[in-house]
Amino acid sequence: MAPQLDGFFKQVDTLSDHFIDRLRKAVAIPSISAEEARRPDVVRMGEWLADELTALGAEVEKRPLGKQPGKEHLDLPPVVIARYGNDKNKRTILVYGHYDVQPAGMEDGWATEPFELTIDSKDRMYGRGSTDDKGPVLGWLNAIEAHQKAGVDFPVNLLCCFEGMEEYGSEGLDDFIKAEAKNYFKDADAVCISDNYWLGTEKPCLTYGLRGCSYYSVEVSGPGQDLHSGVFGGTAQEPMTDLVRILASLVDTNGKIQIPGLAELVAPLTEDEKSLYGDIAFSMDMLHESLGSTTSIHPDKERTLMGRWRYPSLSVHGVEGAFSQPGAKTVIPAKVIGKFSIRTVPNMEPEDVDRLVFKYVEEQFNKLGSKNKMNCTLQHAGKWWVASPKHWNFSAASKAAERVWGVKPDLTREGGRQ
Amino acid sequence: MAPQLDGFFKQVDTLSDHFIDRLRKAVAIPSISAEEARRPDVVRMGEWLADELTALGAEVEKRPLGKQPGKEHLDLPPVVIARYGNDKNKRTILVYGHYDVQPAGMEDGWATEPFELTIDSKDRMYGRGSTDDKGPVLGWLNAIEAHQKAGVDFPVNLLCCFEGMEEYGSEGLDDFIKAEAKNYFKDADAVCISDNYWLGTEKPCLTYGLRGCSYYSVEVSGPGQDLHSGVFGGTAQEPMTDLVRILASLVDTNGKIQIPGLAELVAPLTEDEKSLYGDIAFSMDMLHESLGSTTSIHPDKERTLMGRWRYPSLSVHGVEGAFSQPGAKTVIPAKVIGKFSIRTVPNMEPEDVDRLVFKYVEEQFNKLGSKNKMNCTLQHAGKWWVASPKHWNFSAASKAAERVWGVKPDLTREGGRQ
Structure with missing residues (x-):
């Protein structure tokens, strides 16, 4: 060769x-x-x-x-x-x-x-x-x-x-x-x-896709300043109470996003694409090792790789404005900002994702019957990318990698870099 | 005099x-x-x-x-x-x-x-x-x-x-x-x-009661270390997802605690006690001024004072271990600790409160079907205190206050100092 x-x-x-x-x-x-x-x-x-x-x-x-x-x-x-x-x-x-x-x-x-x-x-x-x-x-x-x-x-x-x-x-x-x-x-x-990353440590990879990321803030505010829970607990509606209820409505333990309409934006899985996953050098053991735990969502390799590469996911990252230090503080925060992001995949247009997210969060907040104020905004959006793994640049890279490593590289996507 | x-x-x-x-x-x-x-x-x-x-x-x-x-x-x-x-x-x-x-x-x-x-x-x-x-x-x-x-x-x-x-x-x-x-x-x-505090700025107060405080941590952990949501979102169960669901189950927007059995521990309101609230120099305007907003739970003064003094309340204070800074970070935190506290009143024994809280939080977590680990602990408990406003020390203090201020002081409780 x-x-x-x-x-x-x-x-x-x-x-x-x-x-x-x-x-x-x-x-x-x-x-x-x-x-x-x-x-x-x-x-x-x-x-x-x-x-x-x-x-x-x-x-x-x-x-x-x-x-x-x-x-x-x-x-x-x-x-x-x-x-x-x-x-x-x-x-x-x-x-x-x-x-x-x-x-x-x-x-x-x-x-x-x-x-x-x-x-x-x-x-x-x-x-x-x-x-x-x-x-x-x-x-x-x-x-x-x-x-x-x-x-x-x-x-x-x-x-x-x-x-x-x-x-x-x-x-x-x-x-x-x-x-x-x-x-x-x-x-x-x-x-x-x-x-880019390899999936494991033994086999090179060529990346032909990348999930996007739409990052949101949900701000809930009420009182003019932070309050003491001894003095005001039981008399004022608390922004943090509303915020955790909104955040809790977004996704379940198994990663199922609760926002109606979002799943319908995702490109259907074709037989052709499905056939790519079986050969990839990846195992549940490798996932568990990189997690440092066995708290995975899916039981098998194929569904796990799809969960990482070709399906959307939603993560709740944290809360700004609440008590976040070790120890105990009896504050009622006046304004709290929840942060979550959605990893997006073909064919989710960022604008469509925004529309569905804003509508759903608004509905969830309205259900609470709260006097607090809520505002959900997009912090930033980066669009997904996907290429054909059959393009000449991937063929050339594949040949070169095989010449050096003695093994055909895996054609992979990435879950998202931002 | x-x-x-x-x-x-x-x-x-x-x-x-x-x-x-x-x-x-x-x-x-x-x-x-x-x-x-x-x-x-x-x-x-x-x-x-x-x-x-x-x-x-x-x-x-x-x-x-x-x-x-x-x-x-x-x-x-x-x-x-x-x-x-x-x-x-x-x-x-x-x-x-x-x-x-x-x-x-x-x-x-x-x-x-x-x-x-x-x-x-x-x-x-x-x-x-x-x-x-x-x-x-x-x-x-x-x-x-x-x-x-x-x-x-x-x-x-x-x-x-x-x-x-x-x-x-x-x-x-x-x-x-x-x-x-x-x-x-x-x-x-x-x-x-x-x-101690006065309720407002015009009239002195004598305090005859104080709510207690039982402060809890709920820790949810899974992965061995913080993860990147691009790489692991959609493949791993996320501790923050579980935690916000637990925190969301504790109390509603109007301060109603959702933990079964807790309300039954509270001493019933007697007619004698009820009669104390009407005369107290307090108004919803004063509450709204100190809140810096009109996001109050109750429509009237009496129920508001009771909400502050003689009924329990539950506040969610924040989350340790999650992203809490301004801006955006796409982390999946490996271990998050939610903090909440309950203001306790007669006749809630702290041990009974603990038992009901632990049982409820455990049940809520079990409902999620999560592989993550959850641990709910008491950080500290301070017991409520209540005295008779008719004791001679209050009579003496009341006379002295009236001699100086020209007005009978209000007999109040406090919502909690810790």
Whole structure:
């Protein structure tokens, strides 16, 4: 299979210490996007990445994204974009990744220094960002370098889009991509996002779908300020009483959403789609291991994967404005805001979901006969995405993965990333 | 009425600047019991109070209460106890008050510096602790001093018990009182707690009852750690889903507790008791003003006062372990703890309340058919108290209040202080 690539793969092996060293340098930069004081490190990481790409012969630009919304004293780190190759006879692949990381410290339970790449006795590498997402980003640089050193022509043109705010909501990226879709990125024939999960630890996956997310707030308010339950308990209608009743009406223990009309928006399961689930390397044991419990909804693998990928779900996340600390406080909160979200799937249009949610929550509140005020709003909506797993980009990725891993990758979806 | 006291009352007027100055000195000591760094100020306040009492001729002791539970590096402030007078022919009154205060700062919305006594154009005094509870405590010192300067014999023996941790759960006081009930406090014929509220702003009140409080936690847990709702939503049973369903089953919008058997524990309303409510200086307007809204449960004054004083109430205070910040977070919390409390009244024995609550919550959880774990526990219980408003101590207090205020005080209960 693909003998013309033997030289390339040999170079990969030869260069492995160099590649690990490249990852070590990247891990050592604490590019934590959520921490204001680390912003210079995020910028430094972007510059380092741009320099590495330039050294490999890519045309690189660091594009400013302006000020950080809500923190206008802070510049967003630049998005590093690059082009490698400009051959009209080749396909052009747009590669996405991010060079920022989440916070990490020994006090969070790390066994090794998070910003120091550490290799254990089984050759497993530990370091913040080594998998999410510095490793995958550097994989593209390594691929370019190994092609060059093997004297093998790079088979596609690459466009790179590496951002520095992914772990903090990808601030500024949407506008940038919209603006450049028909400009810098106009040649892209396919997109490859190097920032996904495997289902387990043994078999690679190619992701062809993603659930969306519609996130709602339900605010119930009454009194002008928080009250003491000793003084006012039994005389005033309490917003928290109303809110828990509304939240309790949304979904049952087995995940069945109680909002009428929502299930009807979901695309029916075809025999063709159904046949995809059986072969996937996943088991209830794997689910229970990742849950850390056996509190699963469904008894079998197929229905569990469908529950994660192709059916909607509703989660109640918490309550803002109520007592949330350890211990006891006898407060009657004056205004409480329940938070819940719905994972959406084809063919649920976000606007239809909103309409059904608002109508149902309103009805539930009206049933209570409360004098309190209720207001249900959408915080944000991200739409689901699904592609055909038979498209040429998936075929190519599947072949490549099989060449390296010796096994056909699973074609999977994701439950939702936001 | 009581002409032998005219000299005393004259002295009160003469000494008023001196009394205000005494309060000013007390307010200036930021004796905040909840703030570790202020502990030396709490101790200083106790010492100042002890010195003032000693100067008036009382026998004073500062009793240590040991280390603060959970903060063993911190000494509790002393309880200041004192005896003034030891005449076997007089009754002995035990007076309780506290010399600590809650935190306060301009940033909390104070219009004036909280630790500086400020007098406005209507002679109203502002300063942290001026009413709760430094003013009432100093009132006893002022009464002693005015008697002395008027040459009027003090009509009772006084025992004082002034603590420094009231605003932080009265840590250490229970054990101290139990130990001294038959020792230092053994001569007490009646107790006067100088730390109560008036119902409104025009008419003094004498309190003859207090609701109790039984505070519960309901913990629901399942997964081994918090989960991401994108990845696990629709595959795992969510503790928060179960918890809001349990919390929703406890009480309705109009405060009706749904726990069977609880209402049967409540002492029936007698005609005698019913007759007490009509005259009390309270109105629905006063309730609405203190609520800051018109979201009251009952339409009339009598039923509202009963709802506050002589019937139980149930409040849901909040949820620990769930997402409680502003904004959006798509977490499935692994373990959530709902907090609720019941205000108890005669004749609800706390043990009976516990039994009914545990049974009901267990039943509600079992109905869900959940694989999650649920555990309902009592955090703390404080028993209700009720006395006869016809006892001589209330008659005496009533006469005294009428002499000063020109109006018979209302005989009230309190809804609960904890």
